[in-house]
Amino acid sequence: MMRTISEGYLPWLPPQPETVRAIIRGLSDLSADGQLDALAALTRTDLDSNHIAKVDTRLRALQDAARPLARFRLAILATGTFDFTVPALRVAAFRHGVRLETYLPGYGQTAAEVLNPNSGLHAFQADGVLLAETAAGLGLAAPIVDPGEADAAVERAAQSVAALVERLQAAGVGTVLLQTLPPPLAGWSGHADARLPGAPAAMIQRLNGRLADLAASHQAVLFDVAALAGRVGLDRWYDPRLTYRAKVPFNLTYLPLYADHVARLLRAVRGLSAKCLVLDLDNTCWGGVVGDDGLNGIRIGQGSAEGEAHLALQTYALHLKQRGIVLAVCSKNDEAIARQPFEHLPDMALRLDDIAVFVANWTDKATNLQRIATTLNIGVDALVFVDDNPAERARVRQMLPAVNVVELADDPADYVPLLAGSGYFETLTLTADDMQRADQYRANAARAAALETIGDYDAYLRSLAMECAVAPFDETGRARITQLINKTNQFNLTTRRYTEAEVTRMEQDPDTLTFQVRLKDTFGDNGMIAVLILRPFEDAYLCDTWLMSCRVLERRVEQAVLAVAVAALKEKGVARLYADYRPTAKNGLVRELLPSLGFAPVGPIEDDGTRYVLDLDRHVRPDLPMTLTLAPSLQSAWREAA
Amino acid sequence: MAKSTSELHVAIVKIFKDVMDVEDIEITNETTADDVEEWDSLSHVRLIVAVEKKYAIKFSDAEIESLRKFGDLVTAVARKTNA
Structure with missing residues (x-):
């Protein structure tokens, strides 16, 4: 049964034990300390009103027990x-x-x-x-x-x-x-x-x-x-x-x-709010098990519902960090493998330097949580533990009852509402200390101020603080590239579909130029949003595939992508870039794209298409309202072509 | 046809004992608030709320005011769940 707040439950607490009556009836056989432990454990479950009243009566009878x-x-x-x-x-x-x-x-x-x-x-x-x-x-x-x-x-x-x-x-x-x-x-x-x-x-x-x-x-x-x-x-x-x-x-x-x-x-x-969020990794911070599924097999970030849900938890953790909550990791993993997603996956919101204490080993989690608390010089009652595995949660509740263990639902989409609803990080206000720790706070304020002074559209685009990252295809991007190639219909010049194996071949072919593009802005990380594939054609190059997610239309990302492609082609000594528009029922959006970017029509091609050409010497690099982050292999070409 | 009145009686006694936090007393149709120390105006409200929740019914104020003894509550629930 799914317990919801709107039905009066506290779903971040584990359900009231089925044996609650027997537990309460058995109290009289226990010492005062034993009774207090049993009652304390019950208070950390989602008791119904009647049992709340019973537990209260028994707790009051133990008023003077030392604790x-x-x-x-x-x-x-x-x-x-x-x-x-x-x-x-x-x-x-x-x-x-x-x-x-x-x-x-x-x-x-x-x-x-x-x-x-x-x-x-x-x-x-x-x-x-x-x-x-x-x-x-x-x-x-x-x-x-x-x-x-x-x-x-x-x-x-x-x-x-x-x-x-x-x-x-x-x-x-x-x-x-x-x-x-x-x-x-x-x-x-x-x-x-x-x-x-x-x-x-x-x-x-x-x-x-x-x-x-x-x-x-x-x-x-x-x-x-x-x-x-x-x-x-x-x-x-x-x-x-x-x-x-x-x-x-x-x-x-x-x-x-x-x-x-x-x-x-x-x-x-009383100053007792929790101070540290301890996150499990596999199936908590991302979907899947990194040790089994591999770096590119886990689900995180844009492109899958599961990946977005796990990303939301990472993002929420960062929001907590903004107000001074310390982040820690406690995972059953080989440490090197556990660190890989943080180091290599661009879709991760959390980076290693966000994590104050990173514990990945095969020791039991109660021991590791104790170690994290000791490292940070706080009590275990200041830890909030988030782990998808019910067995780990139960074990921690048993071994370290003072740890705040958030009961999670099966669906990762519920993780953030449960963690946020638990209120373990309640704060009365933000102190100067909290705010000093929160670098992003200042940046946000600056962005808000910028938005107020928006004049023309380019100023608006600049206020978005876009960061556009361009790189050749790689193993990490493959799955998302293939997904974009197979599902993008509107901003897609040729609508050619490729399998992941074909994408891999293009990635590995030294003559094919491939580009994957990611975009971040003030609203967050849009993940991978554009793909461009150029292959040799006669004495020049031809644009085989050019597509972009409609989420980032009108951001001048297409101009940025073309500018990077032009630089890469010039480095190869190429003089012209051909590009085709092949109309479909859905891609009318890009009918005028090529002429608008300075391409000249060459003539009709099959399927009612039109071929265009761009003389690379005539391409003028635009002044772009974004920061470009280029992969190392593209950087010298970019500088040379300037 | 809903449960028999005696089944209902047993079920409501269980709710009653849970709400009042009493174990070892016998509850009959004739039991009144005078017989049970824990049965005061506040716990009475909780009892009504618990019974309403359990049987997904709502009592009117007139119905609640007409309850004099435990058996009245059982009868009222039987009437509403049969309706």
Whole structure:
């Protein structure tokens, strides 16, 4: 069964064990320590609500058992019934290494609890307060026709929250968690809610912006419940029956989800968020087993769904690195073989210098994870382990229960949502340190600035920071070259199809000039996007095949490819390049390509085609809006021809 | 025809014991909240939610307010699942 967040599951945790009842019943036979271990293991599974309550009861009975856990005293000031939430919060906090004690006054008592110095809240001496307001409680549930009054209502709501935060902080509460408000289930005017300042949805959205500002100005913690509700969908998030029946603010199905999100924030407050992502390689970072399938047999990058899914995980890892998460590799492999894809496959997003600790050997993974933690001088509880192999995951959970092991689905397309959804790397904000580590951050900012100043099309193309890499065919590119040759229909001058064996022969024939082209830009790596094959013809050369992926049309890549080809031909002492256009039902796109590049028509050929010729001495190298990266064998020709 | 009322009774007792976290008490059709310490207004809501989820049904507020004893819940589920 596929567990999904929208059905109330926490799918990055392993499912609740089938023996959960027996485990709980058997607790009484164990020592206090044994009970705590068994219960801790249960908190790291996807428990249903009833078992959450049972585990909570047993954990509380063991309150005083010695355990090096961070403690946190959390008061919940809420409008609405939060009694249901408390056991789930305590269990989720335990999962994240925090022993939680809670205080929940009667609902709607927020102001009284904060303002009255003799209130239970002050006696409780909270480390933190969760402010769980509702739109109604903040006076934003009813629409306001007058825009000025609507703004005043939002301002009043923001001010009242700010006042509460300030009072709490003055009373010594270190951490205030501010919940954003989800949009209402029922709209007011329809689509116009988005443009009417007094629509409840619009006021709530503005208040949420104010809460984010407030979190920044007051060092409070933003708990984006609106995003959580959006994630599962408002129709599911709200349960009007339960709200009317028991003043429960959201569907209890999502109690585990809500609680885990509070807990991961508390973990971040306590400085316990994970610091290092440890990746398995085979079938995790790429499809296939590099030791069996070979360097060119594994699936990574553009061209296959599987390869793209694995690439997405690598890219996500890099995004984590941008905000200071350390990356490590833990693979059962020969180290030299494990390193090869990083060194030789251009489609890999991760490079060896992205990996702080690279462990590939045949030792068991628990030992290796311990070694990685020691190398980085962090605890194993700061490691997040991603491995497609259920047996390895189970073994690590057993040997090193503190490691955060992400439960993966069978399909690599789900890897990134599961890792991202797990929240082990929760951060409250980015520190100066985080940002210094993130070189790409600055580059991104520069690109964004460039986009704002776009004038003409070439300036736009320059702002894309394209990197075009041209190389002769090679073993690594063969499969993708063959795939492009056999499936490209539109930008394809001759539509000749070749097998991989034929592609290999052309690659190895010294007289045939072959080119494979890759393109990166600010939006990411497009992978291989163009192929050009030139072969000797009479006293000159003829373009046998020229094709390009439609993803990169209008980027002037074709001009770049031609310029490189011209340089290579000139080095060979060739004076002219012939090229044919053979029309098909689908390649009308390139009917005018050759004349537009300066080719002159020679005359008709078979199949209604037209032959063109380019006098190479008349070719003028264009000023290209991209960086060219040429294979070593092309570099001297390029310099000479300039 | 859905399960017999006695099968239903057994299944709902199991849910009840899970929700209330009680093991060794006998639940009959005549059991009321006065008989079970753990059966309070909060756990009652959880019980209703659990039963609704298990049988993919939704009770109206009137139906919930008419529940006085355990047997009323079994009868209500039997009625909704037969409908």
